[in-house]
Amino acid sequence: MSISIKQLFGRKPKSSSIAKQRLKLVITQDRLDVDDRVMTRLHHELAEVLAKYFEFSANSVKMNLKQEGNSYILVADFPYTKFHDLNVRQ
Amino acid sequence: MGKVIVVTSGKGGVGKTTSTANLGTALALLDKTVVVVDADVGLRNLDIVMGLESRIVYTSMDVIEKQCELSKALVRDRRVDGLMLLAASQKNNKDDIQPEQMKAICDKLRTTHDFVLIDSPAGIERGFSNASAGADEAIVVTTPDVSAIRDADRIIGLLQNARIEPINLVINRFSPQLVGNGSMMDQADVLDILNIDLIGIVPEDSEVITSTNRGIPLVYEDASAGAQAYMRIARRLTGQRIPIPDFEQKGLLNNIMNWFKKKK
Structure with missing residues (x-):
């Protein structure tokens, strides 16, 4: 977030903070031993299920693993445009 | 009983051998008895970094093959009391040694010396297993860049699995200037990612x-x-409590002050 605010003011983010951010992400994946293919599959399967309920564009979806203390958190952003009313559809 | 400490990193070229040579020598200068062991079989360099390359007669391979006694394979560094080098064989490779054989050598060396420092090869394969087999503690050397830190994290995981502790971090090739202008991660960033104790910044x-x-x-x-x-x-390795100085320099004033300090 802080990076995008700085970008608004026309300042380039420090490369050291970019490095730290990228490292944190990749190391979390390394530690969990998460395979890229597994993440991609999870991504697709989640999208498949959620598409039944929401309308969203596939390329707006973001999935990340985060570490907080000793636990890992899977954060998935599915910015949706419309909620399907399942009752109406039937 | 002496301590056996493996100096390792995962990534090559971050300063394992330089750190082993300097820490081994420094401990001897502090009146400790020390053996530095080159565990990089086939790609040995600790001997040349320490300036002892012309004096190697036997290697750890000869000891393992019972070609000579362990004490006879140790090369004495004549510049300081209490410092010895055990060289690695240059004509063999890492698979020619078993972890148990390295452990046996370390266990023998620790009965006669205060510190046994093992210079580990890069990588997470057999060479690393051999180097860490006999170690109680580890020093992980990293530089403040993404590839070295990522590899350090892998190595830390392997050391933890092997129940080697403490694992202490050395941040090498730290540039206060680059940190100052935001082009290099500082110690807080590195520690936040790796989550182990820092023993020093070089x-x-x-x-x-x-x-x-x-x-x-x-x-x-x-x-x-x-x-x-x-x-x-x-x-710090001998147990003294010495604070880690703040290397960060912010702005012109500090640069000028440092210039004067250097002049003195």
């Missing part, structure tokens, strides 16, 4: 290159920033 120092050229470890002449950093780490 600032980038061109003297490292010249001392390696000469085969005289930096710590013999203690004027340079790198030498002082290694001496502090060695003191």
Whole structure:
């Protein structure tokens, strides 16, 4: 977030903070031993299920693993445009 | 009973051998008895970095193959009391040694010396298993860049699985100037990612290159920033509590002050 605010003011983010951010992400994946293919599959399967309920564009979806203390958190952003009313559809 | 400490990193070229040479020498200068062991079978370099390359007769391979006694394979560093080198074989490879054989050597060396420092090869394969087999503690050397830190994290995981502790971190080739302008991660960033104890920061120092050229470890002449950093780490290894100085320099004023400090 802080990076995008700085970008608004026309300042380039420090490369050291970019490095730290990228490292944190990749190391979390390394530690969990998460395979890229597994993440991609999870991504697709989640999208498949959620598409039944929401309308969203596939390329707006973001999935990340985060570490907080000793636990890992899977954060998935599915910015949706419309909620399907399942009752109406039937 | 002495301590066996493996010096490792995962990634190559971050300063394992330089750190082993300097910490081993520094500990001897602090009146400890030390053996530095080159565990990089097939790609040995600790001998040349320490300037002892012309004096190698036997290697750890000869000891394992019972060609000579362990005590006979140790090369005495004549510049300081209590410092010995056990070289690695250059004509064998890492698979020619078993972890148990390395452990047996370490266990023997620790009965007669205060510190056994093992210079581990890069990588996470057999060479690393051999180097860490006999170790109680580890020093992980990293530089503040993404690839070295990522590899350090892998190695830390393997060391933890092997129940080697404590695992202490050395941040090498630290540039206060680059940290100051936001181009290099600082110690807080590195520690936040790796989550282990920091035992020292070695600032980038061109003297490292010249001392390696000469085969005289930096710590013999203690004027340079790198030498002082290694001496502090060695003191911490002996149990002394010495704070880690703040290397960060912010702005012009600090640069001028540092210039004057150097002049003195």
